[in-house]
Amino acid sequence: MYLENHLRNIRQESEKYMDEDLLQYYTKQWVRYTTAARVINNVFMYINRYWVKREIDEDKKNDIYDIFTLTLVNWKRHLFSYVHHNVIAAVLKLIERQRNGESIETGLIKSVVESFVALGLDQNDATKSNFAVYQEYFEGPFIAATEVYYKTESEKFISENSVPDYMKKAETRLAEEENRVEMYLHESTAKTLISVCETVLVKNHAEVISDGFQQLLNLDKQDDLHRMYCLLARIPDGLDPMRVSFESHVRKAGLGAVERIGQQEKDAAVDPKTYVEALLSVHKQYNDLVQSAFSGEAGFVASLDKACGEFVNRNKVCRTSTSKSPELLARFCDTLLKKSAKNPEENELEDVLNSVMTVFKYVEDKDVFQKFYSKMLAKRLVNGTSASDDAEGSMISKLKEACGFEYTSKLQRMLTDMSLSKEMNDNFKEVLQHHEDTNHVDFSMLVLGAGSWPLSAPSTSFSIPDDVVKMYDRFQKFYQNKHSGRKLNWLFQLSKAELKTHYLKGNKTSYTFQVSTYQMGILLQYNNATSYTLKELQSRTDLAAEALNPALGILIKARVLLLVNGQAGDDNARYDLNFDFKNKKIRINLNLAMKTEQKVETDETHKTIEEDRKYLMQAAIVRIMKTRKVMKHIALIEEVITQLQSRFKPKVPDIKKCIDILLEKEFIERAEGQKDMYSYVA
Amino acid sequence: MPPKRKASMTNNKTKKPKTIPKKKSTVAVATHLYEEWFQGYADNDTDLGITPEGMQRFLTDMGANLESIDSILVAWKLSLGRMGYISKQEWMEAMENWNVQSTDQFKSMLPIWQAELANDEVFRQLYLYTFAYAKTTGQKSMDVDIALVLWDLLFETRCAHIPKFVEFIRDVRPVKVINKDQWSSLLDFIKTIPYNLEGYDSTLSWPVLFDDYAHWRKQKDL
Numbered sequence: 001m002y003l004e005n006h007l008r009n010i011r012q013e014s015e016k017y018m019d020e021d022l023l024q025y026y027t028k029q030w031v032r033y034t035t036a037a038r039v040i041n042n043v044f045m046y047i048n049r050y051w052v053k054r055e056i057d058e059d060k061k062n063d064i065y066d067i068f069t070l071t072l073v074n075w076k077r078h079l080f081s082y083v084h085h086n087v088i089a090a091v092l093k094l095i096e097r098q099r100n101g102e103s104i105e106t107g108l109i110k111s112v113v114e115s116f117v118a119l120g121l122d123q124n125d126a127t128k129s130n131f132a133v134y135q136e137y138f139e140g141p142f143i144a145a146t147e148v149y150y151k152t153e154s155e156k157f158i159s160e161n162s163v164p165d166y167m168k169k170a171e172t173r174l175a176e177e178e179n180r181v182e183m184y185l186h187e188s189t190a191k192t193l194i195s196v197c198e199t200v201l202v203k204n205h206a207e208v209i210s211d212g213f214q215q216l217l218n219l220d221k222q223d224d225l226h227r228m229y230c231l232l233a234r235i236p237d238g239l240d241p242m243r244v245s246f247e248s249h250v251r252k253a254g255l256g257a258v259e260r261i262g263q264q265e266k267d268a269a270v271d272p273k274t275y276v277e278a279l280l281s282v283h284k285q286y287n288d289l290v291q292s293a294f295s296g297e298a299g300f301v302a303s304l305d306k307a308c309g310e311f312v313n314r315n316k317v318c319r320t321s322t323s324k325s326p327e328l329l330a331r332f333c334d335t336l337l338k339k340s341a342k343n344p345e346e347n348e349l350e351d352v353l354n355s356v357m358t359v360f361k362y363v364e365d366k367d368v369f370q371k372f373y374s375k376m377l378a379k380r381l382v383n384g385t386s387a388s389d390d391a392e393g394s395m396i397s398k399l400k401e402a403c404g405f406e407y408t409s410k411l412q413r414m415l416t417d418m419s420l421s422k423e424m425n426d427n428f429k430e431v432l433q434h435h436e437d438t439n440h441v442d443f444s445m446l447v448l449g450a451g452s453w454p455l456s457a458p459s460t461s462f463s464i465p466d467d468v469v470k471m472y473d474r475f476q477k478f479y480q481n482k483h484s485g486r487k488l489n490w491l492f493q494l495s496k497a498e499l500k501t502h503y504l505k506g507n508k509t510s511y512t513f514q515v516s517t518y519q520m521g522i523l524l525q526y527n528n529a530t531s532y533t534l535k536e537l538q539s540r541t542d543l544a545a546e547a548l549n550p551a552l553g554i555l556i557k558a559r560v561l562l563l564v565n566g567q568a569g570d571d572n573a574r575y576d577l578n579f580d581f582k583n584k585k586i587r588i589n590l591n592l593a594m595k596t597e598q599k600v601e602t603d604e605t606h607k608t609i610e611e612d613r614k615y616l617m618q619a620a621i622v623r624i625m626k627t628r629k630v631m632k633h634i635a636l637i638e639e640v641i642t643q644l645q646s647r648f649k650p651k652v653p654d655i656k657k658c659i660d661i662l663l664e665k666e667f668i669e670r671a672e673g674q675k676d677m678y679s680y681v682a
Numbered sequence: 683m684p685p686k687r688k689a690s691m692t693n694n695k696t697k698k699p700k701t702i703p704k705k706k707s708t709v710a711v712a713t714h715l716y717e718e719w720f721q722g723y724a725d726n727d728t729d730l731g732i733t734p735e736g737m738q739r740f741l742t743d744m745g746a747n748l749e750s751i752d753s754i755l756v757a758w759k760l761s762l763g764r765m766g767y768i769s770k771q772e773w774m775e776a777m778e779n780w781n782v783q784s785t786d787q788f789k790s791m792l793p794i795w796q797a798e799l800a801n802d803e804v805f806r807q808l809y810l811y812t813f814a815y816a817k818t819t820g821q822k823s824m825d826v827d828i829a830l831v832l833w834d835l836l837f838e839t840r841c842a843h844i845p846k847f848v849e850f851i852r853d854v855r856p857v858k859v860i861n862k863d864q865w866s867s868l869l870d871f872i873k874t875i876p877y878n879l880e881g882y883d884s885t886l887s888w889p890v891l892f893d894d895y896a897h898w899r900k901q902k903d904l
Contacts, residue, residue, distance in 0.1 A: 633887030634886070637885070652884075653893065656885075656888075656889075659887075660891075663863040664823070664862075670887075676887040677887075
């Protein structure tokens, strides 16, 4: 009864106060009251332990509490229920003042909040507390007030300020609120409070914020971009519009970069190096941005990948064909791996090769890259122009890592053939030394597995000059002894020779001609006579006109031979040895490839790729149908695409053509009565 | 296993004599009749039986219109294997099968057969049969010029697609031969795709030839 009176007094007293004073009064009384209650509680410990416990256990009445709880119940009943409106209004006012930038006594709010938490008494179990009072009387109104406050503020602010400024504001506001919870609110509020703030501050303005994205990208404002990412990441699907604009921005940047090269180079062939470097610089720029501003978030990485895939495969340089990029990339590799004065240092090279792999990852037509790469690798190896075995091996293992063993198995075998050939050369030389008739011809060869090398047999016959035929026979025997049953095809069109001149009287030193085998075949004839007609040369070398004429052409141009009468290419044209031959250099390279040849070769390579793809697609269809037996048309198309994706992106019309072919060849047939279903014909 | 097979073989042997004696006189007479009838059309300079010239006479006698679907219809009904030819065996089997003994009898059957074609399924069977009948013997595909003529014959005015399709093949010459799949898909195509090609999807299972046709139509805005 005393308690009730006391509380009534406090209540009446409290009505005199408002706002902050009220809070001060309330807190003061609360502290006094609870302290007293604790003391009383200790005094009546005995009753707590026995009488109260018994009463509760026997469950006679439910308004029996231990003493401390009892005091709280009374406080709530006789004071709190009357004053809470004013108290809470005062608290909220105080918080608003703080939000407006005034400093306030946060301790007051903290203790009021604590009292609310303490008053949360569980009806059924007096020893446990819950947050019912806190949530009902404080949290609800507080959240509502917050929402209204920020709604007004944010709408006003965003209409008056730029997006980056608004984002700064929102960011600080969110941090403030998080701080507030930590400072004087109960931690359970954090989740609701922050989510309300996010909704009001971010979600409601998400569209406006996202609209500012493009401009920030254009200006490359990394900090603002990062801020935007952090804000929009807070709300569900908030990043989606950003990802979409990011993707299209990167794609445009890539296309633009490529277009600029196209303009610089005009109609001339695009330089692989500039091309690849342009692609790389765009990728690097935005990859860095993703890492720094977007924390390397997976969605943005995916957008970046998608955009890169787009502009790497479809841009101005590629025009309509997606196979241009892989070709240029392979050519770039060739320039890197070829012996050249401009070759980068070893560890630098490794970096460049790694960046090549970055572009490679985006290339759709990996089979095109493989074709060109293996052609150029073969050329490097056969001509001995590869800069370093280690670099070759390292590049191949990178490709293997990216595309699997099968993709590089032929390339790998090419390297193996090279080292085997080296060994064989040594062996063969040893054997030669045991023979008495020392030959004046140095000889070396490469034995290359026909299956792994992209080389074709010579298109012309060739009769080996007497001077070297002995060596030829000896090696044939040597090889057959070692590997009986294997057939050696001599690829003379790829072979070369060095010839020393002894016929030039004018010079003290003799010249060394680096020539193709065919040129050697021609020049060695002049050991027997000094003048031949074209017809004679043809019958002696047995070369077809297509091989003989270009070989002669270079010799004429270099004035090693002289065309004395008739038209070049005429049967009766006469070619004489030039005894007045002069040149500044001692070693003269006459083994030159024609520019036109290169173009033809590129076209041919593209053609063989087309053929290969047809077979790959047909094989895939048959393989799939063999395991599935019956399959719907669309499912089959999809499966073919998935299976071949790692090599190239098959086009639906091309797959359909292959299906047509297989239907005709009766590998598959249309299922009875269902025209969009195929079944496998065993 | 072996004994069983032997039993069945003897069965076969005994079966034949059993049936023949019963109808001996009629069958013998019929066989004789058929043979005589056959000789009337057969080209005796060759051993091919009835050749295109005899075939033409036979069809005219039957009252068939040579410039129409009739000639194929008759061939289908008689289960002929090669366009323009009837071997003796084919003749005998066909006559026995239909049990006809005179030209007039045949003549009366033709309208019935023609009427049957109104049934889509019957027409479909005839259409599918035509491919095997008309393709060059020993090859998998049909010469495109023959196919063009046949489509004209078979569909006449049945379908608006056909004249356009024929025009496409004639003008563009996308193929030299028509394969079985293209042949049989055409029937599905004209059945399921409206003349304005609405809803045609070139990613579906239509042979590429039809994709090309649709593309051509679109390009020419026909």
